[in-house]
Amino acid sequence: MTEVVTAAQMRGIESAAIEAGAVTGAALMERAGAGVVAAILRQWPEAQSATILCGPGNNGGDGYVIARLLAERWWDVRVLGMGDAEAMPPDARANRAAWQGEVAPLTRANLEAATDTDIVVDAIFGTGLTRAPAGEVLSVLKALGDCAAPLVAVDAPSGLCLDRGIPLAREGSVPKCDLTVTFEVPKIGHFIADGPACCGALEVVDLGLSHWRGKLGADTTRLIDAVPMVPPTEGTPHILPNFRKKTGHKYDNGHALVVSGGPSKTGAARLAARAALRIGAGLVTVASPPTALAENAMQLTAIMTRRCGGAAGLSEILEDARFTALCLGPSLGVGEQTRAMVRAALGPRFVVLDADALTSFEEDPSELFEAIAAVGEPERVILTPHGGEFGRLFPDENAALDAGDISKLDAVREAAQRSGAVVLLKGADTVIASPDGRSSIHAAHCARSVPWLATAGAGDVLAGLIAGLAARSDDLHRAAADATWLHVEAARAFGPGLIAEDLPEMVPRVLRDMGV
Numbered sequence: 001m002t003e004v005v006t007a008a009q010m011r012g013i014e015s016a017a018i019e020a021g022a023v024t025g026a027a028l029m030e031r032a033g034a035g036v037v038a039a040i041l042r043q044w045p046e047a048q049s050a051t052i053l054c055g056p057g058n059n060g061g062d063g064y065v066i067a068r069l070l071a072e073r074w075w076d077v078r079v080l081g082m083g084d085a086e087a088m089p090p091d092a093r094a095n096r097a098a099w100q101g102e103v104a105p106l107t108r109a110n111l112e113a114a115t116d117t118d119i120v121v122d123a124i125f126g127t128g129l130t131r132a133p134a135g136e137v138l139s140v141l142k143a144l145g146d147c148a149a150p151l152v153a154v155d156a157p158s159g160l161c162l163d164r165g166i167p168l169a170r171e172g173s174v175p176k177c178d179l180t181v182t183f184e185v186p187k188i189g190h191f192i193a194d195g196p197a198c199c200g201a202l203e204v205v206d207l208g209l210s211h212w213r214g215k216l217g218a219d220t221t222r223l224i225d226a227v228p229m230v231p232p233t234e235g236t237p238h239i240l241p242n243f244r245k246k247t248g249h250k251y252d253n254g255h256a257l258v259v260s261g262g263p264s265k266t267g268a269a270r271l272a273a274r275a276a277l278r279i280g281a282g283l284v285t286v287a288s289p290p291t292a293l294a295e296n297a298m299q300l301t302a303i304m305t306r307r308c309g310g311a312a313g314l315s316e317i318l319e320d321a322r323f324t325a326l327c328l329g330p331s332l333g334v335g336e337q338t339r340a341m342v343r344a345a346l347g348p349r350f351v352v353l354d355a356d357a358l359t360s361f362e363e364d365p366s367e368l369f370e371a372i373a374a375v376g377e378p379e380r381v382i383l384t385p386h387g388g389e390f391g392r393l394f395p396d397e398n399a400a401l402d403a404g405d406i407s408k409l410d411a412v413r414e415a416a417q418r419s420g421a422v423v424l425l426k427g428a429d430t431v432i433a434s435p436d437g438r439s440s441i442h443a444a445h446c447a448r449s450v451p452w453l454a455t456a457g458a459g460d461v462l463a464g465l466i467a468g469l470a471a472r473s474d475d476l477h478r479a480a481a482d483a484t485w486l487h488v489e490a491a492r493a494f495g496p497g498l499i500a501e502d503l504p505e506m507v508p509r510v511l512r513d514m515g516v
């Protein structure tokens with residue numbers, strides 16, 4: 001996993017390196033510009049001409065470096081610049097002065113006149129965007145959407161808030177780029193909300209600041225981009241700590257319990273149970289209301305069934321301490337009976353609460369949060385809402401998110417603090433946050449785009465994967481992150497046409513391909 005940072009964290013890394021005397025701002029700008037040029041040459045080896053749009057700050061400074069380096073390669077380069085050269089920060093001003101060619105004003109008319117260009121480079125705003133673009137520059141940003149030539153963003157598509165992944169002006173005010181080249185470490189806004197769709201493909205240029213990146217705090221957000229592997233030692237292959245089952249008895253790999261809904265509402269639990277078993281829980285049992293026991297038993301073989309009469313029945317089953325993880329909520333029904341089952345479920349084991357187990361607390365979410373606090377052990381519970389369920393449990397955070405006042409990441413972080421649970425907010429961008437301050441993001445975009453995963457029951461499978469991994473784990477956040485990655489990986493392996501039943505069946509292939 002790699003870090004993803006806020007604009008402020010990035011500025012912190014940069015200024016720490018400069019203050020330590022390890023590098024100058026000018027050198028960083030040169031590396032940044034050279035990195036963008038290298039990415040352009042790799043992506044469009046036939047291109048010969050570029051129009052570079054330069055803003056008034058250091059993002060614009062990168063643009064002037066790019067212009068110079070492309071001109072040195074005999075490209076036909078046109079520069080449109082914004083603002084007064086004298087008002088630019090020093091390194092940007094120096095690079096603007098070093099540009100030998102003309103700088104035409106950055107206007108919509110000048111952009112639209114540049115029809116004969118192979119590439120357009122957006123170096124207008126990067127991490128320094130502080131307010132919504134307006135006036136002529138807003139008009140330029142909107143016109144960029146109509147450019148026929150490929151569009152390359154320097155650090156960020158201009159107008160995109162790199163902390164929140166939303167346009168600071170309004171919809172349509174951030175150009176949709178073909179390639180975004182960012183520096184040293186990707187930013188949160190590249191991966192959440194509208195960020196991925198605006199960025200296109202994302203490349204990260206190494207600026208040589210890893211020493212200062214290493215000083216980021218433990219609460220730095222992680223990107224779920226791959227499952228970390230222990231490097232091979234002589235004679236042993238890569239080891240995937242969380243996916244490899246423990247050798248030994250089946251109970252060494254935990255026992256997951258999935259609670260089923262009543263008659264004709266049992267499919268969701270079976271989906272979750274099958275996912276839990278496939279991902280490697282040693283045993284999986286479906287706890288079923290007596291009236292649905294036959295329906296469940298008829299369709300389950302390796303997965304066991306247990307008669308479970310409501311909350312009292314669940315408490316009785318859970319007297320067996322060998323149940324290490326529990327999943328409840330999918331198709332369980334909304335109301336007091338489900339609330340009572342949630343209260344019965346909370347205890348010395350990992351509990352995944354999804355769907356109706358969340359919606360049942362819509363009227364009084366604090367009742368759920370108090371019950372979680374009463375468990376007395378941190379990070380035993382994970383809530384896995386989709387957007388609608390999140391709004392029911394966390395109306396304040398959701399309102400701030402909808403208003404664009406906070407990012408999806410911050411909304412989930414606040415939800416984790418408020419609830420005392422790990423919170424996983426689903427979507428094409430999935431965000432996970434823990435009460436201990438950890439957070440992770442998965443973006444199902446570009447190479448990992450799986451729009452066919454938005455299919456009925458996919459969320460039940462995710463809940464089951466988390467329960468299955470948690471059953472034999474001691475780290476719920478990590479189990480949720482790995483399950484999220486694997487869920488998308490299974491959808492990628494299957495491809496379009498996927499239905500939820502296919503997801504657990506793809507797990508063995510994914511594990512095999514990973515060399516588990």
Ligand SMILES: NC(=O)C1=CN([C@@H]2O[C@H](COP(=O)(O)OP(=O)(O)OC[C@H]3O[C@@H](n4cnc5c(N)ncnc54)[C@H](OP(=O)(O)O)[C@@H]3O)[C@@H](O)[C@H]2O)[C@@H](O)CC1
Nearest residue numbers: 014029056057058059125126127128129130131132133155
């Ligand atoms: N970090 C690193 O390691 C490295 C960073 N590098 C590069 O530096 C970039 C960050 O540079 P930066 O801080 O100068 O900010 P940037 O994005 O150019 O914008 C600031 C300018 O825009 C203006 N402005 C803002 N909003 C506006 C609006 N709505 N409408 C109009 N104007 C607006 C703002 O004006 P002000 O707010 O001061 O009035 C100021 O003039 C970063 O993205 C990367 O490309 C690399 O060179 C090397 C390594």
Ligand SMILES: Nc1ncnc2c1ncn2[C@@H]1O[C@H](COP(=O)(O)OP(=O)(O)O)[C@@H](O)[C@H]1O
Nearest residue numbers: 386426427428444450453454456457458459460
């Ligand atoms: N566009 C998308 N790309 C990738 N994954 C998606 C997309 N939309 C939804 N998902 C994933 O699909 C699942 C849907 O879950 P959920 O909304 O609970 O549906 P259900 O209740 O039908 O199972 C979640 O894991 C979510 O992250």
Ligand SMILES: [K+]
Nearest residue numbers: 122124125156
């Ligand atoms: K930019």
